Amino acid sequence: MMEKTFLMVKPDAVQRGLIGTIIARFESKGFKLLAGKLMTISDTLVQKHYAEHQGKPFYADLVSFMTSGPVFAMVWEGEDIIQIARLMMGPTDPKKALPGTIRGDFATRMNRNVIHGSDSAESASREIGLFFDNSELIDW
Numbered sequence: 297m298m299e300k301t302f303l304m305v306k307p308d309a310v311q312r313g314l315i316g317t318i319i320a321r322f323e324s325k326g327f328k329l330l331a332g333k334l335m336t337i338s339d340t341l342v343q344k345h346y347a348e349h350q351g352k353p354f355y356a357d358l359v360s361f362m363t364s365g366p367v368f369a370m371v372w373e374g375e376d377i378i379q380i381a382r383l384m385m386g387p388t389d390p391k392k393a394l395p396g397t398i399r400g401d402f403a404t405r406m407n408r409n410v411i412h413g414s415d416s417a418e419s420a421s422r423e424i425g426l427f428f429d430n431s432e433l434i435d436w
């Protein structure tokens with residue numbers, strides 16, 4: 297099924313110069329980039345984005361990390377991209393992420409795990425709407 301997903305290079309990976317490497321993974325896989333922007337995000341936007349985690353022990357840390365430097369926010373399109381992108385990212389905890397996955401290759405810590413990807417069609421549509429205007433998605 298053709299789907300769109302929201303992917304975001306987190307501040308740790310932007311700082312380490314990994315934007316291009318991460319984009320290349322999804323391009324090489326055959327997915328299509330519809331939108332992308334470097335942005336510094338506000339507390340309010342992170343709180344909306346990670347609303348499901350509000351109240352959890354790691355939440356305050358997560359918000360301060362995500363606002364600590366620029367992120368690279370993207371919308372990608374492809375067949376079954378939501379599930380496939382999550383596989384390409386690897387599990388949340390880099391200790392469980394196999395080499396060959398993005399987190400497996402580039403991260404060691406759960407709270408510095410390099411990339412975000414939507415976990416369902418509902419999340420994808422909600423997250424794309426939080427970060428992008430419809431007019432920013434390129435139809436090509």
Ligand code: RTP
Binds near residue numbers: 354406412415
């Ligand atoms: P993401 O939303 O960033 O793509 O990550 P995810 O789906 O793999 O994991 P999720 O459960 O949504 O958690 C969001 C982010 O919060 C941090 N986290 N820390 N126990 C912990 O210390 C813990 N659990 C989650 C991670 O940075 C995770 O990516």
Ligand code: MG
Binds near residue numbers: 413415
């Ligand atoms: Mg998540």
